[in-house]
Amino acid sequence: MIPDPAVPVRKRVLLAAPRGYCAGVDRAVIAVEKALDHYGAPVYVRKEIVHNKFVVETLTERGAVFVDETDEVPEGARVVFSAHGVSPAVHAAAAARSLRTIDATCPLVTKVHKEAVRFASDDYDILLIGHDGHEEVEGTAGEAPDHVQVVNSPDEVHKVTVRDPDKVVWLSQTTLSVDETMETVRRLRERFPSLQDPPSDDICYATQNRQVAVKKFSPDCDLVIVVGSANSSNSVRLVEVALDAGARASYRIDRATEIDPAWFEGVSTVGVTSGASVPEILVKDVLADLAERGYQDVEEVRTATEDLMFSLPKELRADLKAAGQEPPRPTRGERRSLSVEPV
């Protein structure tokens, strides 16, 4: 129906919950912050600790030095591995340069690594559903390069070849679209009826919860704004999920300054969410911007409550303990890292 310009549209915001930081991101960001506090700058970090521009910029200002590979880290220096995980080859390269490593790989990614190792030792063909070139996929595939082949999407299923169709298992990246992954699995199973499932969900609780929340409010939204960086797989997926679930339009932004006034023509309900690597301060900025445009009425749409927490990487915990410092634990429901105002 074409809106009558004489009738003012009721403007409101639906705010997804859960959104933003997951337990693995919170732990990884706090690990870099604590490493900076404890050892002093510079602290080297291999790859972006999480895929968020603001997080990387803020940690850089505090003295973190982000590098692409361990050979850019001075011999003997300290390096943090990102939350997305690394392959055994990266651990070996770091050891060869006598680097002191802090492994901030999310424990839920480590779980997938262990599955890859186990199925490879049983000589399975492992079909790893995920995006080629993504750090997590490189890390997981690197656990068993001779047994893993990456399947990017349902459209690639026809290309897969296996040695023994009765000894095939699928695993996946933790941050994919649940629906698209299930479609890939459905097509794989058509080709390989004995295809084995992972022992437990590889797409993690945080990815699933954020998608469920977006699915819930999207049919009621004229516009869904997703806060997250362009290289953040789970954030990009939230835009796709919103559109698939019935949002009229959806855009990803890094921060509020990227909001385009043209998006609001005839828009009554705006959905807002954020990816698992996004500090809440960036969402607050978006809400403040929307309020200035007349969208002051904010209603939270909660589909799950999250209280998972991970302890800090063991290397850091040990050093903090040896120095008589109690390793910090995030308080339930409170995100302590990167609480600073955006620059």
Ligand code: 10G
């Ligand atoms: O969604 P991706 O995998 O690109 O990562 P992110 O850094 O944006 O979000 C947190 C997820 C991970 C650290 C991957 S397990």
Ligand code: SF4
């Ligand atoms: Fe861990 Fe999931 Fe967060 Fe990745 S998205 S860091 S697997 S909790």
